[in-house]
Amino acid sequence: MELRKIKHNLGLILVLSLLLMSGCTPFAEHGRGGGANNYLNTRSTMLEHLQPLSSEDGLPFEWELVARHLDMLIMNQAQWCFPATVHQAQQNESRIASELVGGLEVDATNSLIIQRNLLQRLEQQTNEAKRLQKCQPPRESSLESNDLIFAKEIYNLLNSANQFNFNSVELDPKYIINLSVASQLLAKNADYKILITGHSDVFSPDISNNHLARKRAEQVKRYLSIFGLNPNRIHIESISPHPPSLSIPQASEHLSNRRVTIELMNIDQNLTLNHLSGR
Incomplete structure (x- = not known):
């Protein structure tokens, strides 16, 4: 095709x-x-x-x-x-x-x-x-459940764009505000935990050891904890910035993948599957 x-x-x-x-x-x-x-x-x-x-x-x-x-x-x-x-x-x-x-x-x-x-x-x-x-x-x-309304609000706050500067763990100020609001909402709802998956820049010098992706996830966890969310409800993971099956990234991708992906999970949902493990 x-x-x-x-x-x-x-x-x-x-x-x-x-x-x-x-x-x-x-x-x-x-x-x-x-x-x-x-x-x-x-x-x-x-x-x-x-x-x-x-x-x-x-x-x-x-x-x-x-x-x-x-x-x-x-x-x-x-x-x-x-x-x-x-x-x-x-x-x-x-x-x-x-x-x-x-x-x-x-x-x-x-x-x-x-x-x-x-x-x-x-x-x-x-x-x-x-x-x-x-x-x-x-x-x-005919009505959305409270769980779904909560999930939508948290998703929109935590998975917004423009989270990090290039090759840096420094967070965008607007995203920090989102983390503050989300942490307060999550602190009031003990039914959920979150899984943070860090990503690294495509052309990052840390591409071989995935260091930047891990540090980004840790940075988001740090801010959420500072704003009041129990660290025991925050789990982190990182992902390879350049899977070996792909060709060399195009220049258009230079600005992409500066992010973490955050998944809202029920407190009793299992984190471990395949290579994933709660930390």
């Missing part, structure tokens, strides 16, 4: 995903629709009308695989147990599509790694919660 067609298809899905997540509740009574069903049905319909992607299409193919995995989890009622995590996954999906359309291969690759681990953890936790009969539909299908 031509790159232009792939970008066009991903662009359509990105716009569609943003529209679907802007004003719909993710819950519904059985057989009566709702945001999650609308999201799932429309996303699946869109994918069915695209030309099939194969492994030769690389990152777009990987994106489709994780998108379908999320569809499966929504069908399996994952949002009944972990609405915050499902919301995060939907936001991540749109972000990855945007990165692919923008040609940011390094960012997209790192985001896909994080998304795969998130979905694998979510699948494990959902299966266990359903086995223990802990997943129950909300009583008010």
